[in-house]
Amino acid sequence: MSSETWLEQLHDNGYRVTAARRAVVDVVYGNTHALTPIEVYDQARKKYRALGLVTVYRTLEKLEELHLIQRVHQPIGCQAFISAGLGHQHLLLCKTCGQVEFFEGDDLDALTKSIARKTGYQIQEHWLQLFGLCANCK
Amino acid sequence: MSSETWLEQLHDNGYRVTAARRAVVDVVYGNTHALTPIEVYDQARKKYRALGLVTVYRTLEKLEELHLIQRVHQPIGCQAFISAGLGHQHLLLCKTCGQVEFFEGDDLDALTKSIARKTGYQIQEHWLQLFGLCANCK
DNA sequence: TACTTATTGAAAATGATTTTCAGTAAGAAA
């Protein structure tokens, strides 16, 4: 699987594959760090100098709409995006360098049910994120 | 415990207790809904007409600094604040009305350790949030 | 009551994101 997958997805959904979009997709696809629009812009401009920041916003918007990327929420801000994995996952984030790992294996069913009962809420989804220092940064 | 507690805390930390701050504190203290600065402003102005939005921002900043309120992250945005509970807690949020409940009783130690071992991360903190519909909204 | 200085709201500045717009080019169809 390469970034071509994403370009195909864009195409299959009626969007055009352009040089600007290729540059953005090349930066974000498979990147293990959460990137802000400006960071994407700076990196993508190395591949395609004429790129405009507006197009970065517009492309990220479409990638998010197709669930190819997802927004990353952190104590320092919530404007970064990361390549989305498939299905329901959780994030482990390095507070220093922004590296992201996915993990599964949470077992929140019992907790969720118990809280639903106690509170009367109908629980629809959950967010679980771990923060720390990656092997490099610690 | 009333909102006077918060005013005392402000005072004890060298901040002055003013009419503007009273109005903001009165709105946020004990409120079970996550409120954005504008929402706080609109509600607080009913009590103190001359209030400026700038002062809302400045007061929220100080309340957050004193850990009396905390920022709430949601799919629709991350600008809202809620009265903070004591110590480490988790949030249950109504997606419709923004009502917030705190809960404890997560047991993530085993999961956290297992992920730390697998990934080499040094894990420092976690976020766990549940989203759904409150008894009223469902 | 007097005095120091933190706090105020208005206005301006900033920074991020969105909208507008006229030119360009993707890509389907011929």
Add this chain to the structure above:
DNA sequence: TTTCTTACTGAAAATCATTTTCAATAAGTA
């Protein structure tokens, strides 16, 4: 290939949230 429609582009302007500046005010200690 060429034509043709229209999605896409980047620049500039507009918008929106938040922060800074500033001179006047008022909290609260002495």
